[in-house]
Amino acid sequence: MTRTPSAEPKESNRSPTRTGMRLIVPLQGIVQGRGGLILGSLIPCTLFYFLQFYLKRHRSPPQNPPSRSTSAANLSELPRSSSRANLLSRGSTGRAHVSARASSIAKPNASPYYIGLDRVREDPYDEMSNPDGVIQLGLSENRLSLDLIEEWLSRNCTDSILGVGGDALGLNGIATYQPMDGLMEFKVAMADFMTEAMGKTVSFDPSRVVVTSGATPALEILSFCLADHGNAFLVPAPYYPGFDRDIRWRAGVELIPVHCRSCDNFTLSITALEQAFNQARKRGQKVRGILISNPANPVGNMLNKDMLYDLLDFARERNIHIISDEIFAGSTYGNEEFVSMAEIADSEDADKDRVHIIYGLSKDFSIPGFRVGVIYSFNESVLAASRKLTRFSSVSTATQKLLVSMLSDKRFIQEYLKTNKQRIRSMYDLFVAGLRELGVECTKSSGGLYCWVDLSRLISPYNEKGELDLWDKLLNRAKINVTPGSACHCIEPGWFRFCFTTLNEKEIPVVMERMCKVVESCKPSV
Amino acid sequence: MLSRKATCKSHGEDSSYFLGWQEYEKNPHDPVRNPSGIIQLGLAENQLSFDLLESWIAKNQEPIGFMKKGGSIFRELALFQDYRGLPAFKKELSEYMAAIRQDKVRFDPNNIVLTAGSTSANEALMFCLAEAGEAFLVPTPYYPGFDRDLKWRTGVEIVPIQSSSVNNFRIIPSALEEAYQHAQKLHLKVKGLFITNPSNPLGTTLSSHELDHLINFAIDKNIHIVSDEIYSGTVFDSPRFISIMEALKKKNLENTTIWSRVHIVSSLSKDFGLPGFRIGMIYSNSETLIAAATKMSSFGLVSSQSQFLLSRILGDKKFTRKYIMENRKRLKSRRKMLVSGLQKYGIRCLENNAGLFCWIDMRCLLSSYTFEAEMELWRRIIFKYGLNISPGSSFHCPEPGWFRICFSNMSEETLDLAVRRIKALVDSSAPNAC
Numbered sequence: 001m002t003r004t005p006s007a008e009p010k011e012s013n014r015s016p017t018r019t020g021m022r023l024i025v026p027l028q029g030i031v032q033g034r035g036g037l038i039l040g041s042l043i044p045c046t047l048f049y050f051l052q053f054y055l056k057r058h059r060s061p062p063q064n065p066p067s068r069s070t071s072a073a074n075l076s077e078l079p080r081s082s083s084r085a086n087l088l089s090r091g092s093t094g095r096a097h098v099s100a101r102a103s104s105i106a107k108p109n110a111s112p113y114y115i116g117l118d119r120v121r122e123d124p125y126d127e128m129s130n131p132d133g134v135i136q137l138g139l140s141e142n143r144l145s146l147d148l149i150e151e152w153l154s155r156n157c158t159d160s161i162l163g164v165g166g167d168a169l170g171l172n173g174i175a176t177y178q179p180m181d182g183l184m185e186f187k188v189a190m191a192d193f194m195t196e197a198m199g200k201t202v203s204f205d206p207s208r209v210v211v212t213s214g215a216t217p218a219l220e221i222l223s224f225c226l227a228d229h230g231n232a233f234l235v236p237a238p239y240y241p242g243f244d245r246d247i248r249w250r251a252g253v254e255l256i257p258v259h260c261r262s263c264d265n266f267t268l269s270i271t272a273l274e275q276a277f278n279q280a281r282k283r284g285q286k287v288r289g290i291l292i293s294n295p296a297n298p299v300g301n302m303l304n305k306d307m308l309y310d311l312l313d314f315a316r317e318r319n320i321h322i323i324s325d326e327i328f329a330g331s332t333y334g335n336e337e338f339v340s341m342a343e344i345a346d347s348e349d350a351d352k353d354r355v356h357i358i359y360g361l362s363k364d365f366s367i368p369g370f371r372v373g374v375i376y377s378f379n380e381s382v383l384a385a386s387r388k389l390t391r392f393s394s395v396s397t398a399t400q401k402l403l404v405s406m407l408s409d410k411r412f413i414q415e416y417l418k419t420n421k422q423r424i425r426s427m428y429d430l431f432v433a434g435l436r437e438l439g440v441e442c443t444k445s446s447g448g449l450y451c452w453v454d455l456s457r458l459i460s461p462y463n464e465k466g467e468l469d470l471w472d473k474l475l476n477r478a479k480i481n482v483t484p485g486s487a488c489h490c491i492e493p494g495w496f497r498f499c500f501t502t503l504n505e506k507e508i509p510v511v512m513e514r515m516c517k518v519v520e521s522c523k524p525s526v
Numbered sequence: 527m528l529s530r531k532a533t534c535k536s537h538g539e540d541s542s543y544f545l546g547w548q549e550y551e552k553n554p555h556d557p558v559r560n561p562s563g564i565i566q567l568g569l570a571e572n573q574l575s576f577d578l579l580e581s582w583i584a585k586n587q588e589p590i591g592f593m594k595k596g597g598s599i600f601r602e603l604a605l606f607q608d609y610r611g612l613p614a615f616k617k618e619l620s621e622y623m624a625a626i627r628q629d630k631v632r633f634d635p636n637n638i639v640l641t642a643g644s645t646s647a648n649e650a651l652m653f654c655l656a657e658a659g660e661a662f663l664v665p666t667p668y669y670p671g672f673d674r675d676l677k678w679r680t681g682v683e684i685v686p687i688q689s690s691s692v693n694n695f696r697i698i699p700s701a702l703e704e705a706y707q708h709a710q711k712l713h714l715k716v717k718g719l720f721i722t723n724p725s726n727p728l729g730t731t732l733s734s735h736e737l738d739h740l741i742n743f744a745i746d747k748n749i750h751i752v753s754d755e756i757y758s759g760t761v762f763d764s765p766r767f768i769s770i771m772e773a774l775k776k777k778n779l780e781n782t783t784i785w786s787r788v789h790i791v792s793s794l795s796k797d798f799g800l801p802g803f804r805i806g807m808i809y810s811n812s813e814t815l816i817a818a819a820t821k822m823s824s825f826g827l828v829s830s831q832s833q834f835l836l837s838r839i840l841g842d843k844k845f846t847r848k849y850i851m852e853n854r855k856r857l858k859s860r861r862k863m864l865v866s867g868l869q870k871y872g873i874r875c876l877e878n879n880a881g882l883f884c885w886i887d888m889r890c891l892l893s894s895y896t897f898e899a900e901m902e903l904w905r906r907i908i909f910k911y912g913l914n915i916s917p918g919s920s921f922h923c924p925e926p927g928w929f930r931i932c933f934s935n936m937s938e939e940t941l942d943l944a945v946r947r948i949k950a951l952v953d954s955s956a957p958n959a960c
Contacts, residue, residue: 098655098812098815098818099653099656100657101653101654102653102655102815102819105817105821105822106813106814106815106817106818106821121608146600146601146604149600150598150601153591153598178801178802213642213804213827213829216824216825217825217826220825224529224531224532225528225531225532226528228530229658231529245824249822250653250679250822250825251679321527353527354527367604367605368606369603369606369607369829369831370830370831371607371642371827371828371829371830381527381528382532385528385532385533385537388537388539388674391645391646391675392645392646392649392675392679393642393646393826394642394643394645394646394804394826395642395804396802396803396804396828396831396832397803398802398829398831398832398835399829399831399832
């Protein structure tokens with residue numbers, strides 16, 4: 001329908017809905033004379049109502065008023081299908097359906113991070129039995145040094161180490177209440193291991209150690225302690241996709257990405273932090289803390305001492321917390337020394353209360369299956385609350401006892417950490433060299449089990465869709481599972497995380513060969 | 527500086543239930559080193575059959591050393607973090623669960639979600655079934671830990687279902703309706719019933735009538751039922767245990783909507799006396815719930831080492847059968863020892879056929895029929911007579927004067943000593959009071 005707004009409005013614009021009139025007025029021009037005003041208002045109103053009707057019919061079915069937890073959960077799923085539709089579970093009626101949170105979580109994972117992991121599970125590469133399977137480069141797992149632990153086990157498989165019968169499994173006839181936050185001897189062993197793994201520059205205190213069943217619950221527990229539902233943490237992006245789940249799902253804390261860029265080598269800048277903080281304040285969002293991962297995941301760079309001091313200053317000025325996820329602290333391969341936030345906290349007595357560290361044995365000690373995580377805090381109240389919360393995420397006594405034996409063998413641990421670092425280093429060198437031969441570069445990194453690869457020249461168009469197209473090609477044509485930057489909330493498209501510690505040396509050429517095919521086919525024609 | 531959740535008192539640990547433990551920790555009884563210390567009668571743990579487990583372990587060193595036919599599986603276990611759980615373990619667990627229920631119910635391993643202990647399972651279920659501010663109806667008296675586990679982080683409310691000693695605290699339809707109406711008055715949307723069967727602290731199993739009432743109520747109000755069955759392996763006497771799943775089957779409700787609104791929680795902590803392993807589970811016929819709870823279990827996964835070891839123990843069906851039978855025998859005789867001891871001094875115990883404890887009637891010792899008098903009596907029992915028993919008020923018992931005493935977490939000698947101390951307590955009270 002076309003309109004020719006010719007005549008001046010006959011009536012003055014003094015009807016109740018002034019804004020409405022501004023829209024309607026041009027249309028009044030059609031209908032002159034008597035009834036012009038009425039028709040001039042009626043037609044657009046009618047059109048407006050029909051539009052609403054049309055939209056309503058084509059919108060998703062009505063939902064229960066979405067709670068904050070719903071939107072939080074949805075965000076974590078990076079909805080590619082952008083459907084917030086039908087939060088009611090299938091086949092349920094009325095009030096008996098599961099919670100909105102459960103409905104949302106129950107849906108299949110839409111994020112490429114999880115889709116890729118599922119694909120590997122369905123069709124895993126094996127040199128002998130499944131040479132055409134999908135090679136896993138999307139899980140930051142370290143398989144390089146498990147043999148060292150296996151060797152230790154076989155050497156020490158005597159009663160004295162594994163304990164006589166029941167003691168090994170934590171069975172005893174004494175009616176003592178097993179502390180949910182970890183056996184004292186285990187906390188001592190963990191504190192010592194952390195000290196060793198982080199280069200002995202800090203001495204960790206066992207009384208500040210709270211043990212959890214993995215780093216995942218450690219982060220969730222801290223989120224519950226430090227922020228209320230609807231508050232936010234600032235987190236440098238790109239970041240580990242799991243944070244969306246760990247922090248948003250149940251604790252309901254929002255994550256505000258602080259974007260880092262390739263021109264800065266993806267290093268965090270205080271200016272960017274400040275901007276993000278101020279913008280949050282303008283939006284009315286209460287920031288309760290900064291969540292850093294150091295060494296960073298997925299980029300693999302480390303924060304230096306100056307930056308850590310700056311972060312503490314930043315936190316102090318705004319009265320917020322710092323959570324430092326240092327789970328890769330012992331897996332460094334560069335020339336820089338790792339600096340723990342604990343070292344800064346130790347020297348800045350006044351602000352210790354803001355500093356909380358997350359650690360675990362899944363990466364540095366290669367035993368994710370045993371579920372060992374640590375909350376290390378300088379804040380007594382946080383420790384007290386965390387200890388109570390570990391009952392929801394507690395560690396098996398038998399596992400603790402076994403690990404006490406292992407971790408107390410200081411010589412073994414030192415050897416392990418040293419050898420492990422060397423092996424990560426050589427894999428990194430080989431892997432990066434292999435990529436370079438294909439004309440592919442990575443960010444300079446010094447820690448973690450992965451590298452941050454620049455495939456931006458190979459994507460077309462230069463946006464998230466182009467990146468996901470390439471991811472899809474890599475997964476389904478080259479059959480390698482890597483994590484696209486968008487799953488990590490990277491603001492620049494075309495970056496991918498490749499984990500190389502799930503491979504052995506022989507497999508690197510296989511990976512490169514498969515990559516080559518895709519790289520060649522994607523190279524921009526000059 | 528901390529969140530509201532961290533600073534509020536919803537952790538429930540100010541309850542007398544937990545305070546009693548704290549007093550015990552300060553002055554624990556030891557037959558040699560501290561004979562006059564406080565005896566722990568407040569910890570519902572099964573320590574009667576460790577010797578059986580220890581001898582199994584001595585004969586089966588392989589799984590301890592991560593060995594099985596074909597070599598070491600350390601590597602596989604070390605890297606195993608699939609939240610769907612070790613298939614071999616879930617299979618054994620499903621068969622064990624069925625065996626405990628006399629095979630009247632079959633369990634599909636795919637409908638099991640593993641969690642780090644039943645504490646984690648209970649909380650996860652709340653997150654999955656209710657929004658913050660919604661409520662579950664819970665029969666009183668109930669385990670004090672629920673105030674923390676079901677409410678703290680989830681924001682879910684508990685509305686108690688009243689009971690009375692007149693009918694041995696059984697669940698009756700009018701009480702269910704009253705609780706529901708009470709919730710309505712408080713503007714709380716009721717999402718379900720949360721029952722513990724066998725009951726803690728009563729130690730009784732629900733009768734088929736009670737189960738019927740509960741099921742009919744849940745159908746009528748269109749709500750869920752969560753059945754915490756962690757004590758199902760401790761049923762040492764008749765009547766036999768009837769699981770909620772069996773009750774549903776008997777009523778032919780298998781393909782109706784209520785079928786996917788009933789969820790079971792269990793663990794190996796009580797049956798097997800293995801709380802340290804942190805092995806809990808959720809069982810449900812609701813696909814959506816299983817999908818959500820499985821992912822949520824990331825916050826409390828069971829160590830692969832525990833899963834492997836337990837798959838071996840449970841896989842040894844002969845041993846498991848023997849263990850269950852022997853364990854029941856020992857529990858029954860322990861209970862008898864406690865009850866007959868108390869009866870001699872005029873203290874009555876509720877008739878119970880399960881659990882690791884007795885629900886005892888100490889009303890005769892109250893200075894007045896009030897909860898203040900109950901607390902007064904409790905303090906006397908702890909500080910003067912050195913016994914940590916748990917007062918009924920901490921279990922939200924509607925009537926004062928009831929206490930829970932555990933009997934399976936100490937030696938016979940210690941239990942005997944405890945009974946003698948109770949005698950001293952009764953003797954010091956008004957003559958012929960009990």
